[in-house]
Amino acid sequence: MSNRVSVPFAQILWRPLLAGLARSWPHSCFVCGARCSPFAVCSACADRLPLAPTQACPQCALPSPDGALCGRCLQRPPHFDATRAAFLYETPLREMVLALKAGHGFALLDYFHEILLCAAEGIEADCVLPMPLHTRRLAERGFNQSLELARGVARVLQRPLRYRAVLRDIDTPHLAGLRQRARRRAVRGAFRCCEDFSGQRVLVIDDVMTSGATLDELARTLKLAGAAAVSNLVLARTLPLRRQ
Ligand SMILES: [Zn+2]
Numbered sequence: 361m362s363n364r365v366s367v368p369f370a371q372i373l374w375r376p377l378l379a380g381l382a383r384s385w386p387h388s389c390f391v392c393g394a395r396c397s398p399f400a401v402c403s404a405c406a407d408r409l410p411l412a413p414t415q416a417c418p419q420c421a422l423p424s425p426d427g428a429l430c431g432r433c434l435q436r437p438p439h440f441d442a443t444r445a446a447f448l449y450e451t452p453l454r455e456m457v458l459a460l461k462a463g464h465g466f467a468l469l470d471y472f473h474e475i476l477l478c479a480a481e482g483i484e485a486d487c488v489l490p491m492p493l494h495t496r497r498l499a500e501r502g503f504n505q506s507l508e509l510a511r512g513v514a515r516v517l518q519r520p521l522r523y524r525a526v527l528r529d530i531d532t533p534h535l536a537g538l539r540q541r542a543r544r545r546a547v548r549g550a551f552r553c554c555e556d557f558s559g560q561r562v563l564v565i566d567d568v569m570t571s572g573a574t575l576d577e578l579a580r581t582l583k584l585a586g587a588a589a590v591s592n593l594v595l596a597r598t599l600p601l602r603r604q
């Protein structure tokens with residue numbers, strides 16, 4: 361597609377400029393509005409954010425006693441090897457993520473980078489890959505929020521950010537409400553690797569992990585391209601609905 365090249369270049373040009381401006385303004389806490397520094401969340405509100413459980417399945421990051429592999433991962437192992445989540449996708453974290461996606465939460469990026477780096481501690485990775493966004497959504501939004509999250513992680517970890525290595529060919533519909541099997545079917549074949557990942561340990565960055573079906577399909581694609589290991593690092597994790 362002709363806009364495959366032009367959109368990333370547009371991002372490269374205007375995104376750092378916007379992020380720089382957001383950082384240079386004095387911060388108001390996103391949650392309570394108080395003046396704060398150095399991040400756009402004050403320490404009192406940061407202490408109340410819904411942290412992901414420490415006792416979690418190492419593969420999918422759902423709560424699990426003693427941090428053991430959960431029943432779902434034992435029953436049907438996903439293609440990714442590990443998942444770390446920083447938060448649960450609950451208020452006010454949900455509103456923070458939605459603001460980021462809407463383009464008026466860039467001031468939160470520095471804070472999110474710090475939190476993601478803490479959550480990533482101990483994960484070995486050779487490269488960082490943001491969850492690819494379909495070109496149509498990229499054109500609508502003007503940026504990929506997962507790429508913005510991944511930039512700071514890759515920079516601190518000093519790993520290449522391979523944001524052009526995988527394309528998203530299918531703009532998958534919202535998967536909410538679908539059962540697990542239907543979600544897997546909806547995302548099947550959504551990604552295409554343009555580069556070789558032989559022997560690479562890939563750290564995938566995403567904003568929110570819901571069922572994990574999209575991350576699973578991305579990991580499957582990466583492993584077909586030779587990836588030795590795929591770990592997910594997500595800002596927020598939703599808990600499964602009770603009926604599932
Ligand atoms: Zn606050």
Ligand SMILES: [Zn+2]
Nearest residue numbers: 417420430433
């Ligand atoms: Zn699990």
